[in-house]
Amino acid sequence: MTVAQEKTELTAQDVIDVATEWFRALDRHDTLEEVTPFLASQGLRMVFPEITVRNLDDFRTWYDNVLNLFFDETHELTRTEVRRISATEAEISLTVNWQTKTWTPPAAHSVWKGFDADQTWTVVLENGRPKIREYSVDKITPMPGSPGL
Numbered sequence: 001m002t003v004a005q006e007k008t009e010l011t012a013q014d015v016i017d018v019a020t021e022w023f024r025a026l027d028r029h030d031t032l033e034e035v036t037p038f039l040a041s042q043g044l045r046m047v048f049p050e051i052t053v054r055n056l057d058d059f060r061t062w063y064d065n066v067l068n069l070f071f072d073e074t075h076e077l078t079r080t081e082v083r084r085i086s087a088t089e090a091e092i093s094l095t096v097n098w099q100t101k102t103w104t105p106p107a108a109h110s111v112w113k114g115f116d117a118d119q120t121w122t123v124v125l126e127n128g129r130p131k132i133r134e135y136s137v138d139k140i141t142p143m144p145g146s147p148g149l
Contacts, residue, residue, distance in 0.1 A: 006128025012082040015090045015123045018130040019039035023075035023096060028066055032060060040126055047136040049149060070100040071110075078116070088125040095119070106114075114143035 007014065018038065018127040031064050036056060046053035046062075053059045099114040118141075122134035142148055 002040075003033060007125060008123045008128070009083070009087045009132070010090050010123065010130060012084065014130045015082045015092045015121075016077075016080050018123055018132065019080065019092060019094060019121070020077060022132065023077065027073050027075055029073075032063055035063065037129075038132055040131040041125055042126075043133050045134050046132075047049070049137060050142075067103060071103075073098070073100045085122075090121060091118075091125050092121045095123070111147065113149070114146045115149075116141045116143065 007011055022035075025038070036059070037058055039056070039059065044053065044059070046059065048062065050065075051058070051062050066086050072095075076097045077094060078097050079093075081093045083091045083093075085091060094117065096117050097114070098117055099112070101110040101127060102112040118139040119136055120134075120136045120138055121132055122131045123130050129147075140149065
């Protein structure tokens with residue numbers, strides 16, 4: 001087993017990697033225990049269209065809701081711009097193409113939904129690991145043929 005070495009400096013690639021892995025975890029519907037290590041322990045703030053998350057309890061509520069609402073999800077990063085703030089902090093502006101399905105009982109069929117979401121995050125180095133401290137969904141644009149959220 002390979003043990004990852006703790007980092008002392010945050011690189012642009014580290015920030016892109018944490019975004020990529022975060023979206024993969026969402027696509028897989030990883031457990032709460034598997035996704036919370038992506039999040040900073042202090043100063044957490046995540047702004048979604050439906051809720052602002054300010055702590056891990058808020059995150060748990062949000063995550064439980066989305067796990068039960070969306071399925072067959074895919075997130076694809078289509079744009080990333082990283083701005084380093086310091087050796088241990090960076091901001092990433094990104095666009096993610098998010099496609100999913102929803103089903104509302106007793107409907108006979110699920111509904112496809114697709115969006116391009118512009119987001120801004122702050123990633124910090126915490127205990128030698130990149131962590132998401134701030135996460136804002138700035139704009140959501142439905143794809144052609146997609147209903148809104």
